[in-house]
Amino acid sequence: MSDEKYVALIAHDGRKDVMADFVRRHKKRLDGLPLVATATTGGIIEAETGLDVKRVLSGPRGGDLQIGAMIAEGKVRAVVFLRDPLTAHPHEPDINALMKVCDIHNVPLATNIATAEMLLDNLK
Ligand SMILES: O=C(CO)COP(=O)(O)O
Numbered sequence: 001m002s003d004e005k006y007v008a009l010i011a012h013d014g015r016k017d018v019m020a021d022f023v024r025r026h027k028k029r030l031d032g033l034p035l036v037a038t039a040t041t042g043g044i045i046e047a048e049t050g051l052d053v054k055r056v057l058s059g060p061r062g063g064d065l066q067i068g069a070m071i072a073e074g075k076v077r078a079v080v081f082l083r084d085p086l087t088a089h090p091h092e093p094d095i096n097a098l099m100k101v102c103d104i105h106n107v108p109l110a111t112n113i114a115t116a117e118m119l120l121d122n123l124k
Pocket residue numbers: 010011012013037038039040041042057058059060063064095
């Protein structure tokens with residue numbers, strides 16, 4: 001593959017159905033883009049769309065940090081991170097770290113579906 005940057009897709013359990021619907025509706029647009037996802041989210045995306053997704057570890061097992069490192073290294077073009085703000089997450093520090101590196105490196109980050117739609121529409 002070229003050195004094209006990844007689009008990162010991540011969803012908490014309470015938002016995985018929303019992510020599945022998002023990738024189904026945008027399958028054509030996402031096809032051909034290098035995609036990276038945390039383990040469970042990536043499995044759902046592959047099952048829903050058949051798209052090829054690079055999978056890192058599950059979020060609670062360090063996957064958010066792995067994607068955060070990719071962001072810091074300039075390997076990520078945009079992040080859709082459908083967070084569940086009404087649930088406590090044992091890996092909250094990792095979630096915050098991922099969002100922090102997006103802000104440090106000025107990488108577009110959508111944390112809800114309304115913004116995710118806009119982000120994909122405007123992905124250069
Ligand atoms: O926990 C996550 C993001 O913080 C997502 O991880 P999974 O996609 O493996 O469920």
